[in-house]
Amino acid sequence: xxSDSDHDDTPRPAVPPTATRPAGPDHPAAKRPGAVRxxxxxxxxxxxxxVAYLGLYVxxxxxxGDRTANLIALLVTAVxxxxxxxxxxxxxxxxxxxxxxxxxxxxxxVAGLVLSDGALELLARVAPDASxxxxxxxxxxxxxxxxxxxxxxxxxxxxxxxxxR
Numbered sequence: 001x002x003s004d005s006d007h008d009d010t011p012r013p014a015v016p017p018t019a020t021r022p023a024g025p026d027h028p029a030a031k032r033p034g035a036v037r038x039x040x041x042x043x044x045x046x047x048x049x050x051v052a053y054l055g056l057y058v059x060x061x062x063x064x065g066d067r068t069a070n071l072i073a074l075l076v077t078a079v080x081x082x083x084x085x086x087x088x089x090x091x092x093x094x095x096x097x098x099x100x101x102x103x104x105x106x107x108x109x110v111a112g113l114v115l116s117d118g119a120l121e122l123l124a125r126v127a128p129d130a131s132x133x134x135x136x137x138x139x140x141x142x143x144x145x146x147x148x149x150x151x152x153x154x155x156x157x158x159x160x161x162x163x164x165r
Contacts, residue, residue, distance in 0.1 A: 035155060041089045042154075046147050049081040053143070054136060066120050066135060074116060078109035081150075082158075090159035104158040111153070112146035
């Protein structure tokens with residue numbers, strides 16, 4: 001025999017459907033690849049960006065100096081890098097949020113600028129007559145550290161899932 005508690009008509013709080021079932025294939029979170037799948041795409045975008053950055057740096061350096069060339073090359077490639085990662089790595093399409101993503105991407109740019117400019121400054125103090133290949137090597141090392149930081153910032157802050165915000 002059922003008790004009164006089995007037929008309780010007390011209103012219960014609504015449970016969001018996402019809390020009771022996993023995201024389906026049409027859910028935005030289901031379309032975003034995980035970090036393991038994002039890393040190879042991020043690496044390709046990063047490699048192309050690094051080649052473009054170094055090419056710009058080498059081309060501009062004789063005319064404007066090492067640090068100004070670094071700033072210009074890094075800024076130009078950071079904007080293109082953020083746009084490419086937005087589309088290819090993090091699968092964000094459309095113009096919604098693009099300006100915010102670029103502004104947040106510029107924070108990662110500043111981190112990269114600090115690291116690369118710091119590498120050039122350190123090299124100028126330690127080896128003031130360093131050759132161009134040595135400078136490029138120092139920039140590659142600084143760029144590698146900045147790239148790791150950039151991936152973390154892009155994944156956890158710039159392109160994080162809406163549910164994480």
